[in-house]
């Protein structure tokens with residue numbers, strides 16, 4: 064049986080192939096995505112297993128990538144907890160009934176993952192039928208704090224005022240919401256594993272918006288608990304994206320995940336050195352700036368090589384962008400990045416033979 068390259072590398076084993084995929088590799092920069100999306104709203108697309116699978120597979124038809132990530136959103140579980148999710152043009156996500164105190168928290172429910180969110184599992188089953196055995200199916204969820212921040216604000220935020228108000232004025236309610244999300248996320252991820260996810264990723268995009276002390280006391284324990292509980296039932300790898308700050312790496316003692324996704328604002332060699340110095344036994348993912356795909360070809364290829372070179376010093380390296388591909392990304396630039404990854408892995412193979 065052919066092994067899954069990304070899973071191997073995520074778990075610290077050496078492979079001849081360098082795993083590569085792209086955050087938001089499905090989406091608005093692909094004309095074939097827009098053709099489907101023009102007929103229905105984003106949330107409807109996520110809730111339609113056949114079309115969600117189709118959109119997940121689109122980049123796999125174009126590109127020689129090692130993984131697909133199921134097409135969905137970190138806020139989809141909120142729709143099964145009692146909030147309504149919409150994406151108004153230009154305004155990003157909006158959630159009704161924002162959590163502003165104990166009374167609004169009490170109105171939320173813990174979903175039954177199979178019954179209420181089973182369409183995500185069905186999309187995974189459908190997608191896997193069309194994947195090569197060496198390709199990895201990635202399931203995902205938002206980490207509890209990042210999802211909580213949308214549930215509290217009711218939308219995206221610049222200053223996270225409502226989040227901080229709840230944290231400071233009603234810490235028990237804040238903790239209660241994180242607890243509900245921890246339990247919800249464990250069930251949701253295990254449902255995706257049952258459907259066929261080979262690897263999981265947790266997005267904690269806003270993890271660095273509170274103080275480091277709050278990260279240590281509230282945010283990290285919640286995400287680490289999710290990972291510990293999932294791992295009690297499953298031995299696959301888990302990737303964690305802690306947002307834009309390398310500073311949080313100092314708070315990761317006892318972390319149970321396998322791979323740290325590094326944002327492009329951090330220098331990959333420094334991240335790798337810190338991981339080693341702190342005694343964290345982690346592979347890395349990243350960290351090309353998604354806007355680098357706009358660069359002249361020679362510049363883009365050099366940036367890819369620099370990242371690959373840095374990655375050889377890590378316990379394992381999954382090549383990726385440091386954050387999601389942007390709607391204005393030229394689809395051909397993605398091909399060039401993958402070509403460069405394949406050329407680099409070929410040169411490593413030749414070095415090994417001499």
Ligand code: CP3
Pocket residue numbers: 085086087088089090091100105132133134135136137138150155156203219266268387
């Ligand atoms: O990577 C993938 O292809 C998988 C799908 C995926 C989406 N969102 C699809 C999406 C994943 C993994 C996410 C995660 C997500 N969603 C995060 C964490 C990662 C990150 O970007 O930091 C966050 C914070 C969200 C919340 C969210 N969803 C925002 C802020 C937005 C609006 C911004 C935008 O680009 O419009 C979304 C919408 C969204 N999620 C789109 C897609 C493809 C665009 C929807 C569309 O209009 O077609």
